[in-house]
Amino acid sequence: MTPTTTAPGTLDLVPSSEPDGPAPAARARGLRKTFGRVVAVDGVDLDLPSGAVVGMLGPNGSGKTTLIRMLLGLTRPTAGHVELLGRTGADLPAALPDVGALVEGPGFHPFLSGRDNLLRAAATEPRLDGDLRAPVDAALERVGLAGGASGATGGGDAARRRYRGYSLGMKQRLGLAAALLVPRRLVVLDEPTNGLDPAGTRDVRGVIAELHDAGTTVLLSSHLLAEVEAVCTHVAVLQRGSLLVSGELTALLDGGSGELVLTTDDPDAALGALRAAGAGPYLRDGGVVVPAGPLEPPEVVAALVAAGVGVWEVRRRRAHLEELFARLTEEDE
Amino acid sequence: MTTSTAAATRTTAPLGRLLGAELRWVLRRPRTLVVLGLLGLVPLAIAIGIATTGGPSAGRGPGLVAQVAGNGFVLPVVALGLSLALLLPLAVASAGADAIAGEAATGTLRGLLLAPVGRLRLVVMKSAGVVTVAVLAVLVVAVVGMVAGTVVVGGAQGTLVTLSGTTLGVGEALGRIGLVAVWTVGQLLAVGAVALAISTLTEHPLVVLACVLGGLIVFGVLSAIPSLDWLQPVLLTTGFSAGTDVLRDPMPLDGLGSSTVRALVYVVLGLAVTAWRMRRRDA
Numbered sequence: 001m002t003p004t005t006t007a008p009g010t011l012d013l014v015p016s017s018e019p020d021g022p023a024p025a026a027r028a029r030g031l032r033k034t035f036g037r038v039v040a041v042d043g044v045d046l047d048l049p050s051g052a053v054v055g056m057l058g059p060n061g062s063g064k065t066t067l068i069r070m071l072l073g074l075t076r077p078t079a080g081h082v083e084l085l086g087r088t089g090a091d092l093p094a095a096l097p098d099v100g101a102l103v104e105g106p107g108f109h110p111f112l113s114g115r116d117n118l119l120r121a122a123a124t125e126p127r128l129d130g131d132l133r134a135p136v137d138a139a140l141e142r143v144g145l146a147g148g149a150s151g152a153t154g155g156g157d158a159a160r161r162r163y164r165g166y167s168l169g170m171k172q173r174l175g176l177a178a179a180l181l182v183p184r185r186l187v188v189l190d191e192p193t194n195g196l197d198p199a200g201t202r203d204v205r206g207v208i209a210e211l212h213d214a215g216t217t218v219l220l221s222s223h224l225l226a227e228v229e230a231v232c233t234h235v236a237v238l239q240r241g242s243l244l245v246s247g248e249l250t251a252l253l254d255g256g257s258g259e260l261v262l263t264t265d266d267p268d269a270a271l272g273a274l275r276a277a278g279a280g281p282y283l284r285d286g287g288v289v290v291p292a293g294p295l296e297p298p299e300v301v302a303a304l305v306a307a308g309v310g311v312w313e314v315r316r317r318r319a320h321l322e323e324l325f326a327r328l329t330e331e332d333e
Numbered sequence: 334m335t336t337s338t339a340a341a342t343r344t345t346a347p348l349g350r351l352l353g354a355e356l357r358w359v360l361r362r363p364r365t366l367v368v369l370g371l372l373g374l375v376p377l378a379i380a381i382g383i384a385t386t387g388g389p390s391a392g393r394g395p396g397l398v399a400q401v402a403g404n405g406f407v408l409p410v411v412a413l414g415l416s417l418a419l420l421l422p423l424a425v426a427s428a429g430a431d432a433i434a435g436e437a438a439t440g441t442l443r444g445l446l447l448a449p450v451g452r453l454r455l456v457v458m459k460s461a462g463v464v465t466v467a468v469l470a471v472l473v474v475a476v477v478g479m480v481a482g483t484v485v486v487g488g489a490q491g492t493l494v495t496l497s498g499t500t501l502g503v504g505e506a507l508g509r510i511g512l513v514a515v516w517t518v519g520q521l522l523a524v525g526a527v528a529l530a531i532s533t534l535t536e537h538p539l540v541v542l543a544c545v546l547g548g549l550i551v552f553g554v555l556s557a558i559p560s561l562d563w564l565q566p567v568l569l570t571t572g573f574s575a576g577t578d579v580l581r582d583p584m585p586l587d588g589l590g591s592s593t594v595r596a597l598v599y600v601v602l603g604l605a606v607t608a609w610r611m612r613r614r615d616a
Contacts, residue, residue: 072447075615094344096449103447107440111363123354124448129340178444 022050023086025186025217026071030080033066033241040066041241044080048186048219048234053212055228055249056221057325058238064221065104067238068190071219072101085185097126100184102192106175110164114145114174117163118181127182139177144203145170168195176207187211188219193227205231225325237325260297261317262288265310273307274300345451351458359428359462368424369473375420376412376478380485383408397577405486406493406506407580409478413517414576416474421467421517422524422549423542428466429528430541432459433611437536442616452611456529460604463529467521475514495582509579516576516589523569523596524549526603533610569599 024047031044041063048054058064069075071082073092081088085095108117115136122132140146140159158170166174172195179187189208193201208231211218222228228235229249236246245252261284264270270288274281279295281288290300297314304311345351359365383401397414401407413421436442445455493506501509524545531541552570555561565571572592578585 069615074443074446076613093449093451096447097344099447101447103443105440107442107444109358109362109439109441112358112361116361120354120358121444121448123350124346124445124450126343126346126448127340128346 024048024083025050025052025085026219027083028067028071028080029083031067031070031077031082032079033063033070033075034078039241041070041077044238044241044243046236046243046246048217050217051212051215052234053208053218053220053232054234054236055232056219056236056238057223057225057228058221059223061240062238063241064238065190066241068101068103068188068219068221072096072099072103072188074103097182098185099188100179100182100186101188101190102172102175102179103188103190105190105194106171106178108163108171108174111162113160113162114166114170114177115140115159117174118159118177121178122181125182135181139180142180142207143173143177144200145173145177169197169200172196173200173203176204180207183214184211184216186217186219190221191223192220193222193224201227259292259317260290260300261313261315262290262300262304262311263313264288264304265312269307270304270309273303273309276307277303279303345449345454348454348457351450351454352461355458355462356465359465362431364427364431365466368427369469372416372420372424372470373473373477375416376408376474376481377485379412379415380408380478380481384485400496400580401482401486403487404494405482406479406510408482408486409475409510410513410577410580412474412478413471413513414574417517417520417573417576419546419549421470421474421521423546424470425463425467425521425525426528426542426545427538428463429525429532429545430538432462432529433532433607434535434541435532435538437616438538446616452614453608456604456608456611459529460526460607463525464522467518467525471514471517471521475510479510493580496577496580497582499582501582509584512589513576513579516579516593519593519596520569520573523599523603526600526607528603530603530606530610533607533614566595569595572596 026046026048028044028046031041031046032039033041044063044067046067056064056067066075070077071084073082073084073096082092084092085098087093087095108114109120112120118136118139119132122128122136128135137146145159158166163171163174172192176189176192179189189204192204196204205227208218208220212231212233220228220232232249234247235249235252237244262270267283267286267288271281271283274288274290274295277295277299279290279293279300281290283289295303297316301311301314379398379401383398397411401411433442436445446452450458492503493501493509495501527548528541528545531544532538535541549570552568555564556568556571572588572595575588575592578588
């Protein structure tokens, strides 16, 4: 993934580690969408590297869903273009048989059972042939809606009950099952854990991990940071329709911060010693923080020891994604 | 999972499977079944009314409904004519409303486009659903009408006495009933095509129903204003009364013909708007 930013200088960007990898599963260039005078998405360049699990983060209304809808051809971009599995323009729908999607929540008919809803969806899937019941039952099994003791939700045969009576979590599971009816090359999940209980969230993570192991590219949009951090290899952060940053998760985490947090027996003396050594230390929550600067960690410790300050703990703080996210989204405020 | 080589490369599901899925969906929808059931009550109600009053009440001239008395095969024709005023268009408009606006409202239109069904194939699939409802609705009224006409009203050995006073044999009577049924389907397809077109413009099925029924009422009002006579040829409702022409002998064909041509124009325009909108519609 090519790291990009619309606010130069706000973040130290890390170059992609695999510039010559396989063609990206999806690519957006200069993507823009306006609804009347509202700019929903503006100037987004994004690559979904093949085989990656890309987490798309952003506060509500940041344009995540609009961006996904444009990637899938559900909404026409005002400007820019989209390439999906190598298909673009009028040819874009030709990529869709290999794309599974759960966008803007599950959509099913209330008067049909979950299974009948899936059978209807299966009938429209170009990749399925012959008996549609087998793939439908496999997908139901995979999301825990199949009958019998293995059903994780609602007990009994949830799939044979009318969709009308489903809980929010069961609806999400059914939507996920529809996206997984066929082995896919790209799976797009728009806030898939909305309304799921912790067990459901764990199941979704399991499914994403299986997809990743099978080499499927996954695009996961979420405002739950822990979710993205737990399952994603790449991350893209949207704010007000613009892509703030995108890149590999580990690179972004390392690149975002290099500060040391020290626990000492005499913080004031530590501050003095470190200032004398040329670092710019400050106190936070009783600990001494040394921002990334001229001193390497051994030099910091050496300076403290030389000044007679007892050092109990030295920790390099990896920027937690939540902090990164908070920092990125607050910078513009 | 069975996946043939064709399935591995094709970009849309086979049309036959799509049509099958659409028809199953239309026929399992409770609304469709309720509407079809209610339509069956129309000829029954007329038959019971005729049977209990026993013909035209004193002091009134014999109306069309009164023609049914003792002449059972007139019942399906009369029932179709009466239902065409509002009930049959309601049934077809509701199918058209559910077809696209309804799918958008439940969030299932996205799924169809993402499968992908193909936008023009979606129009074909949805049209097939609306045609099915139109045909079934007319069949219900005609068949229940024939059964009720024979059983409750009775007739002169299955013959039909025309408005002109002549008597038609069983074969020709059935032919006339078949003709009016086909003609009624044609008129309903015009309503259905317009409903589909409106359906592509909104996410609210009720808007489609309101537009179609409101439009029919407005057409009725316009055609009742003498100074707007010149509008008659473009109003769909103008030809709705032509169905009872089959009860005349010899049967005049100009009313049936011109109303069918008018319906055809509505079908073409409706489908053109539907296809044009579906090619661009966001889902």
